[in-house]
Amino acid sequence: MSGSEVIIVGGGVTGLSAGWWLARSGVKVTVLDKFIVGWEASGRNGGGASHYSSPLFDEEQRMWPQMDELLGYPTEHQKGRILIAMTERQWEQYRFIAERHTRLNHPVELLDVKQVQEAVPLAGDNCFGGVHYKFGGHANPQRTVQAYAWALQDLGGKIVQHSPVVGFETAGGKVTAVKTANATYGCDAVVVAAGPQIPQLMAQLGVDVPLAAARAEMIITEPAPMMPLGGVDGHKIYGRQTLRGNLAYGGGPHEWLDVDATGPAARPSTPLARNLAKRLAELLPKAAHLNVIRSWAGVIENSPDGRPIIDRLTSPDNVVVASMSSVGFGLSPASGHAIRDLVIDGKCSFADIDILKLSRFDGLEKDWREKRGWMPIA
Amino acid sequence: MDLNFNGTDLCAINGTRSAPEARYDLVVVGAGPSGIAAAVAGAKAGQSVLLVDENPISGALMGNDTPLYFGGRMTTATQNSDRMLEAIFMSMPELEAAMEAGVELLLGTTAWGVYRNGPGVQSLPDQVVGLADRDRSWMVGFDKIVIATGARDLAIAFPGWNQPGVMGAAALTMLLTRYDAFAGRRLLVLGSHDLALETALLALEKGLEVAALVEVRDAPQGSAALVDKLKAAGVAIHCGQSIKATKGGLDGVEGATLTDGTEFTCDTICVAIGLVPSIELVDAMHGPRTLNAQRGGYIPAGEPNVEAVGICAGLPDTGFDHVAYRMDWVRAALKTNAPDTIICQCEEVTLADLIGVQPPHYLDRPAAIQARSLNTLLQDGPANPDQIKRLTRSGMGVCQGRRCRDQVAMLLAIESDKPFGTIPLATHRAPVRPLPLKILAEWDEPAAMDAAWDVWFGIPTQWVPVEDIGTPQEDAHREMLYTGMYK
Ligand SMILES: Cc1cc2nc3c(=O)[nH]c(=O)nc-3n(C[C@H](O)[C@H](O)[C@H](O)COP(=O)(O)OP(=O)(O)OC[C@H]3O[C@@H](n4cnc5c(N)ncnc54)[C@H](O)[C@@H]3O)c2cc1C
Numbered sequence: 001m002s003g004s005e006v007i008i009v010g011g012g013v014t015g016l017s018a019g020w021w022l023a024r025s026g027v028k029v030t031v032l033d034k035f036i037v038g039w040e041a042s043g044r045n046g047g048g049a050s051h052y053s054s055p056l057f058d059e060e061q062r063m064w065p066q067m068d069e070l071l072g073y074p075t076e077h078q079k080g081r082i083l084i085a086m087t088e089r090q091w092e093q094y095r096f097i098a099e100r101h102t103r104l105n106h107p108v109e110l111l112d113v114k115q116v117q118e119a120v121p122l123a124g125d126n127c128f129g130g131v132h133y134k135f136g137g138h139a140n141p142q143r144t145v146q147a148y149a150w151a152l153q154d155l156g157g158k159i160v161q162h163s164p165v166v167g168f169e170t171a172g173g174k175v176t177a178v179k180t181a182n183a184t185y186g187c188d189a190v191v192v193a194a195g196p197q198i199p200q201l202m203a204q205l206g207v208d209v210p211l212a213a214a215r216a217e218m219i220i221t222e223p224a225p226m227m228p229l230g231g232v233d234g235h236k237i238y239g240r241q242t243l244r245g246n247l248a249y250g251g252g253p254h255e256w257l258d259v260d261a262t263g264p265a266a267r268p269s270t271p272l273a274r275n276l277a278k279r280l281a282e283l284l285p286k287a288a289h290l291n292v293i294r295s296w297a298g299v300i301e302n303s304p305d306g307r308p309i310i311d312r313l314t315s316p317d318n319v320v321v322a323s324m325s326s327v328g329f330g331l332s333p334a335s336g337h338a339i340r341d342l343v344i345d346g347k348c349s350f351a352d353i354d355i356l357k358l359s360r361f362d363g364l365e366k367d368w369r370e371k372r373g374w375m376p377i378a
Numbered sequence: 379m380d381l382n383f384n385g386t387d388l389c390a391i392n393g394t395r396s397a398p399e400a401r402y403d404l405v406v407v408g409a410g411p412s413g414i415a416a417a418v419a420g421a422k423a424g425q426s427v428l429l430v431d432e433n434p435i436s437g438a439l440m441g442n443d444t445p446l447y448f449g450g451r452m453t454t455a456t457q458n459s460d461r462m463l464e465a466i467f468m469s470m471p472e473l474e475a476a477m478e479a480g481v482e483l484l485l486g487t488t489a490w491g492v493y494r495n496g497p498g499v500q501s502l503p504d505q506v507v508g509l510a511d512r513d514r515s516w517m518v519g520f521d522k523i524v525i526a527t528g529a530r531d532l533a534i535a536f537p538g539w540n541q542p543g544v545m546g547a548a549a550l551t552m553l554l555t556r557y558d559a560f561a562g563r564r565l566l567v568l569g570s571h572d573l574a575l576e577t578a579l580l581a582l583e584k585g586l587e588v589a590a591l592v593e594v595r596d597a598p599q600g601s602a603a604l605v606d607k608l609k610a611a612g613v614a615i616h617c618g619q620s621i622k623a624t625k626g627g628l629d630g631v632e633g634a635t636l637t638d639g640t641e642f643t644c645d646t647i648c649v650a651i652g653l654v655p656s657i658e659l660v661d662a663m664h665g666p667r668t669l670n671a672q673r674g675g676y677i678p679a680g681e682p683n684v685e686a687v688g689i690c691a692g693l694p695d696t697g698f699d700h701v702a703y704r705m706d707w708v709r710a711a712l713k714t715n716a717p718d719t720i721i722c723q724c725e726e727v728t729l730a731d732l733i734g735v736q737p738p739h740y741l742d743r744p745a746a747i748q749a750r751s752l753n754t755l756l757q758d759g760p761a762n763p764d765q766i767k768r769l770t771r772s773g774m775g776v777c778q779g780r781r782c783r784d785q786v787a788m789l790l791a792i793e794s795d796k797p798f799g800t801i802p803l804a805t806h807r808a809p810v811r812p813l814p815l816k817i818l819a820e821w822d823e824p825a826a827m828d829a830a831w832d833v834w835f836g837i838p839t840q841w842v843p844v845e846d847i848g849t850p851q852e853d854a855h856r857e858m859l860y861t862g863m864y865k
Contacts, residue, residue: 036765037758043768053841072746074737096858100851104843142768143737149758154746161759214835215498221815222776236833243740244725244771253391253830255501265497266664269808271395271508271517273491274820275827281815291812293778297498306840326835355844373387377500 004188006343007032007178009165009201012042013141013329014322015193016148017336018343020071023155025344030185031149031157032178034164034263038145040195042329044267044298046218046238046250047144048231049330050081050136052106054308055351056334061135063333072154073147076140076243082111082119083131084234086282091128094234098131107134119229122247124285130234138231138240141329148332164262165194167204174318175205189318189343196301198323200261205316209309210361211301211323212374213259217269218250218297219276221290235283237276247287249280256374259299269295300326304361304368310335311358312342321358381838389836391501394826398506398519402428402482405507405520407489407659409433412688413526414472414481421480428518429481430509432488432811433556434462443777444811445656446552447531449545450630451646455559459486459512462557469556487511490818491808492523492663492684505683508808515818522683525660529653529674529689533781534568534707535729536621539647540720542630547577547650554584562646566634567591568707570615571698574650575604581648582611589642591615594710599703616640620710621647637714651707652700654784655690661806669799671701675784676803701798708788721789722782724775732786733793735769752793761790763804773804776812836860 006022008015011033019029031037049064051057063070064077085091101108111130116123119132149159160180169177169184178185192201196213223245230241239249252275257264273295281288303309303325313319320342324335338348369375404420406413409431417429432445437457440448455461463485467473477483487509494505504519531546533539543562547569553560563586567578570593578588590613591598598605598615605615616636624647625633633643654675657667666679673692680686693700717730725738734751736743752761763786766772772786773779779786783804791798809818820827834840838860846852 036762053843055844057844068742072744074741074744074747076741093859096854100843100846100855104845143741146769150746150750159758219818222812233833236831238833244738244774251831251833253389253394253827253832254835255391255499256387257498266499268493268496268499268664270493270499270502271491271506271820272391273808274508274515274818275823275831277815278819278821278823279831281819288816289814291776291814292809292818293776293812294807295809296807299498302835302837302840306835306837325840327840355847371383371385373383373385373390377392 004028005030005186006189006191007185007187008191008193009178010192010194011037011149011159011161012040012193012195013038013145013148013332014324014335015191016145016152017332018191018193018322018339019157020148020152020155021336021340022343023152023157025340027344029152029157031152031159032163032165032180032185033159033161036161037149037159038142040263041298041300042145043142044218044296045141045329046248047138047141047240047329048238049077049138050133051327051331052101052104054327054331055353055355056331056338059334059337059350060331063337064137064139067333071147071151073150075144075147077137078139078230079137080229081133081136081138081231081233082116082229083133084116084120084123084232084283085128085130086126086235088128090235094131101133108132109134120227120232120284122224122227122284122286126285136231140242144332165201170205170316173316175316189320191320191322191339191343193322195323196259196299197261197263198301198321202321205319207313209321209323209358210304210364210368212256212369213299213301214254214256215267215297215299216250216254217272217276217295218248219273219280219292219295220246220248221287221292222246224287224290232284235279237279237283247280247284247290249276251279252276256376257299258376264299267297267299269297302326302374304364304372308335308356309358310338310342310353310356312346389830389832391830394824394830395501395503396517396820396824397503398517401504401519402426403521404524405430405518406524406526407507408526408528408688408690409470409473409483409485410526410528410688411472413524414476416524416526416687417481418476418479421476427481428484429476430484430487430489432486433466434459434486436512439812442812443781445530445780446549447533447546447649447781448549448553449646450542451545451561452553453559453561456557465557484509484511488811489659490515490811490813492659494663496664510813510817513817515813522685525678525684525686525690526688527656527659527690529655529693530780531649532652532654532704532784534649534651534711534785535715535719535721536624536711537714537716537719538624538626540723541626543645544631544647544649547573547648548653550577550648551580554580563587564589564644565646565648566642566644567648567650568621569593569650571599571703572601572604573653575600575608577648577650578608578613579604582613588613589644592619592621592636593617594620594707599698620707620714622714652704653689653693655692657686657690658806658810660684660686661803662808662810671699672697674700704784705788705792705798708785709792712792721785722772722775724777725771727770727772732766732770732772732789735766737769738771756794760796760800761794762802763787763790764802766790767804778810778812779804
């Protein structure tokens with residue numbers, strides 16, 4: 001495979017990580033993005049990296065602590081998370097989760113209120129307790145995106161921004177070229193990692209990829225004093241303290257959308273910021289006086305079961321499709337590795353990822369979105 | 379456990395939001411002369427009208443140079459909100475008249491976001507404006523909104539500008555005319571266009587000393603009559619100059635040195651180079667806007683139910699190219715500023731770090747990142763202030779970029795050798811004023827919101843550990859954790 005040319009459609013974390021992994025194997029890669037790298041979900045997310053539900057989990061955990069060094073650029077990765085229960089019901093749920101982790105040999109510790117406050121001084125004594133994950137963690141999405149992009153360039157890979165892919169050329173059961181408005185890129189293999197735009201692109205190849213797009217929102221505060229542990233979840237919100245001290249939080253109801261092949265027309269945030277603010281002020285009462293200074297939204301896609309689709313097609317057989325189904329930031333060091341393996345070897349070398357195959361949706365009912373209520377508001 | 383799809387996603391936003399607390403035919407944001415006029419006109423036409431103004435601003439916000447560039451030069455009088463409120467009424471008798479005309483008036487009330495359905499959002503029950511006072515926030519519906527938020531100070535970096543005593547002309551004018559709460563005595567004024575001339579004359583009229591005016595171009599820029607008036611008062615305009623150095627102490631500015639070496643003693647340096655129309659509400663709601671160099675920069679393009687009035691809609695067009703003028707100042711500053719001159723005060727981003735696209739100092743800078751710069755980034759595409767913001771943190775601080783966003787855009791234009799207008803405007807985002815979590819919070823949210831709330835999508839199969847799929851553990855997991863999708 002070395003020396004051949006792989007075109008990656010989409011410069012989010014998935015496409016960039018895949019490009020970086022491929023470039024590390026000596027493959028010539030070009031990443032095409034419709035705008036600037038990481039402009040969509042990859043630069044707008046919570047930065048969480050603790051996906052214990054995924055077959056890629058072990059690789060995610062193995063890779064993150066090494067990423068700064070391997071990439072050569074800072075990602076702000078921090079290890080560990082804490083889950084704080086604010087109601088009796090949450091405490092019951094979080095202890096259930098802790099028990100599952102223990103059974104799966106993921107190191108966790110139950111914390112009483114005092115221990116919670118030691119790790120998270122902004123927490124109050126109004127909580128029921130916490131679960132400390134001694135695994136997982138969080139990183140800065142925007143820095144991570146650029147780290148992948150730069151690292152890929154350092155290995156000779158190319159990034160072409162402001163270049164939406166509009167189509168493919170196929171011959172002999174393979175994609176032979178990828179087309180943008182102004183150029184045609186010949187290729188030996190293609191990775192389609194275009195987030196919510198995957199269905200439209202894949203439809204051009206006659207492949208149905210069932211995905212529905214939605215908008216999710218976050219808020220961020222001015223900096224708070226640094227806490228011993230910055231990856232604080234709970235009370236049904238998720239987030240992190242940045243290394244600068246800001247608290248960035250998301251969660252709550254999403255809005256299903258239809259997106260065009262050209263991408264979302266806008267990514268508006270809404271008054272949901274107030275509901276996020278309420279929960280954050282409850283989760284971290286000693287931060288309640290902190291100013292919220294921004295809110296934003298991102299658009300992500302979900303598959304019918306909410307799990308990623310990472311698969312190499314049978315026809316055309318040189319295409320790997322990768323949708324991370326709204327949980328793709330943290331998994332990116334591992335998803336890129338898996339994509340690299342699929343492109344080069346046709347098989348993931350480090351995990352059984354059959355559960356992520358597209359074929360699991362063969363025979364999916366046509367009205368799967370309607371059935372789930374995953375429809376845009378009319 | 380089979381998933382029982384019934385056509386409803388119980389964790390979606392649909393129908394969970396609260397209705398606005400009140401609704402008006404017309405909401406006017408900003409109670410300056412043009413805002414008041416719009417409100418009175420509405421009331422006289424029989425409309426229900428709400429007029430809000432964020433003044434009096436809290437001391438904390440003033441300390442963060444929000445919304446104007448106060449530079450820490452306000453007296454403790456500004457801490458007394460009753461006195462401030464009284465001062466506003468005293469200085470603006472039109473307010474009383476507006477209330478008599480039937481306008482509902484809320485002072486000390488910030489409009490921090492305007493929201494409506496459109497591309498990417500259809501879930502809002504109404505078009506609403508978010509309001510907040512010192513105690514709480516709430517939403518108000520409207521048929522039409524008039525934005526009369528005025529213009530804010532354009533700040534510009536020079537060595538030592540990041541200390542108390544460097545402030546903007548609009549802030550100074552407000553402290554002098556409205557609140558009688560300016561803490562300085564002797565000013566050096568930057569600029570010589572009408573804004574600078576008028577500010578200097580006002581200062582003199584209020585009994586302050588004006589050390590001099592400093593003009594980067596070769597001749598005074600403002601109207602001859604004002605220039606003469608100032609000369610008659612014995613104030614010199616030093617042309618072809620900018621600030622090379624400042625002296626400072628515990629209380630901030632103590633003096634300044636011009637490029638030609640002339641030294642001044644002063645406790646305040648008033649940046650009076652230009653005003654920027656305060657379009658943050660319009661931009662944050664994705665309202666259309668255009669760049670108009672004669673009218674002070676980006677101005678709202680206007681929509682039938684979102685109207686900008688007063689100088690928020692643009693400075694009076696006198697033919698003067700404000701953008702070209704500001705660019706001259708920034709070009710001159712590039713010659714005098716040191717690599718370690720701070721550009722973004724909140725995040726302490728230096729000129730060198732901005733142009734070098736370097737990360738903040740709490741992060742390592744391995745060799746690879748030191749080799750990166752704006753120049754290497756430009757090879758990948760045109761400069762975008764939002765991308766620079768993400769990488770350097772400039773504009774990411776609590777002043778919400780008010781002090782640096784314009785300069786950063788100008789620096790990017792200069793460094794990439796492109797006209798200013800080709801540099802995109804860095805995004806404004808709600809809340810357009812810093813708002814404490816406890817104030818922004820919707821404490822009495824609808825039960826439907828809480829019922830729909832899940833940490834993520836509430837898809838019951840999304841978070842089941844892969845080891846558990848198809849085992850009884852999967853059912854237990856769903857039973858315990860999922861909020862209720864497909865119940
Ligand atoms: C608010 C929010 C919070 C989140 N929190 C977390 C979290 O804490 N942890 C976590 O792991 N995940 C989180 N996510 C999800 C995560 O952000 C995404 O799953 C992940 O970023 C997906 O990356 P991607 O590269 O697959 O897709 P994207 O980031 O969507 O990237 C796709 C790229 O493809 C480009 N593209 C699209 N069409 C074309 C075309 N035709 N031609 C060229 N380029 C094209 C786009 O411009 C885009 O850059 C969150 C998401 C949001 C919105």
